[in-house]
Amino acid sequence: MPITAKQWLEQIRTLPLPKRVRIMNVCGGHERSITQAGLRAALPRNIELIPGPGCPVCVCPEEDVYQAIQLALNESVILVAFGDMLRVPVNVPKDQPRSLDQAHAAGADIxxxxxPMEALQIAQANPDRQVVFFAAGFETTTAPVASLLVEGIPENLSILLSGRLTWPAVAMLLDSGTPGFDALVAPGHVATVMGPEEWQFVVDKHHISTAVAGFTPESLLAATYSVLRQLIDGKQFLDNCYPELVRPGGNPSAKQHLNASMQVVDANWRGIGTIPASGFKLREAFAEADARLRFPEYEEPARRRAGEMPPGCDCAQVVLGRKYPNQCRLYGNACTPRNPVGPCMVSDEGACRIWWSGGMRSVQV
Structure with missing residues (x-):
């Protein structure tokens, strides 16, 4: 019989816990499940669950969003993007469109x-139009884009790629010397694609308890119990609490397509700066499908800067797990899902949006 969430909670409550344990969950999907299931309130009060850098919409560089907006406004193209990306704001004067949604309202075909298959279908249905796919995301959404490229796309479809890898952001936090967490719950969907081994460095190099989790309360509590037991026993290892989908080595086909079509490069993260070997770039063999090369006039390096969040917005600190969403002074005041100031209030994977949707209204500055 599988262990229920209630049974996992009972087992956790019997553990001889230290006075304070900080567990970071990397994935935005994990944070959504934790909040919706009320796991923070159900766990012992000395266990802190910290949302980490698992929201691709939140870290997509401002210059990439700005480039997509300008391309859509100034070229006769159809620009397609994952739904959350349409509401991400950029820093521009008030009389200019500050999101893809606003660019659409101004007349752009967005x-x-x-x-990704929808991008292909739109290109096939409009052979006389250029279609640009603004592809922002982590490994789980970038892998299908890679498969699309490898299998072949029509000449009128190009990719404006803004793909990121998850683990380098955690590596940056750990290498900083002040990571702000004692244990890690690693993302199940990323591990399904790339393999759980990507997270072995957390144990081997930093001696931090780590477990891969799925998205049910049972899997998340199993991972929580695992890392707590590791801490108590002083024996750190990488545990797989999502064996239904996560296998050693990950998904061979997905990884093959990623390696064939893309290379790993240093990449900018919004509000954080450049993280080494943390982004995807199309290989030269796929240059004809690269929207950056097809429309180079809309790339503005001058917009690339580390402090790109709007004034007063703490999204970058929330992404890095250094602040809780309700510790941002804009949270619920100037910044709400209806009128987001920062990207963390836009996406269903953004911690601010998740906390607000979960009923967290009080601000703790």
Whole structure:
């Protein structure tokens, strides 16, 4: 019989816990499940669950969003993007469109999609139009883009790629010397694609308890119990609490397509700066499908800067797990899901949006 969430909670409550344990969950999907299931309130009060850098919409560089907006406004193209990206704001004067949604209202042909296959279908249905797919995301959404490229796309479809890898952000936090967490719950969907071994460095190099989790309360509590036991026993290892989908080595086909079509490069993260070997770039063999090369006049390096969040916005600190969402002074005041100031209030994977949707209204500055 599988262990229920209630049974996991009972086992956790029997542990001889230290006075304070900080567990970071990397994935935005994890944070959503934790909040919706009320796990913070159900766990012992000395266990802190810290949302980490698992929201691709939140870290997509401002210059990439700005480039997509300008391309859509100034070229006769159809620009498609995952739905959350349409509401991400950039820093521009008030009389200019500050999001893809606003650019659409100004006349640009911008369409939300839910999968890369929709981008292909739109290109096939409009052979006389250039279609640009603004592809922002982590490994789980970048892998299908890679498969699309490897299998072949029509000449009128190009990719404006803003893909990121998850683990380098955690490595940066750990290498900083002040990571702010004692244990790690690693993302199940990323591990399904790339393999759990990507997270072995957390144990081997930093001696931090780590477990891969799925998205049910049972899997998340199993991972929580695992890292707590590791801390108590003083024996750190990488545990797989999502064996239903996560296998050693990950998904061979997905990884092959990623390696064939993309290379790993240093990449900018919004509000954080450049993280080494943390981004994807199209290989030269796929240059004809690269929207940056097809429309180079809309790339503005001058917009690339580390402190790109709007004034007063603490999204970068929230992404890095250094602040809780309700510790931002804009949270729930100037910044709400209806009128987001920062990207963390836009996406269903952004911690601020998740906390607000979960009923957290009080601000703790």
């Amino acid at each position: 369409r939300p999609i839910a999968s």
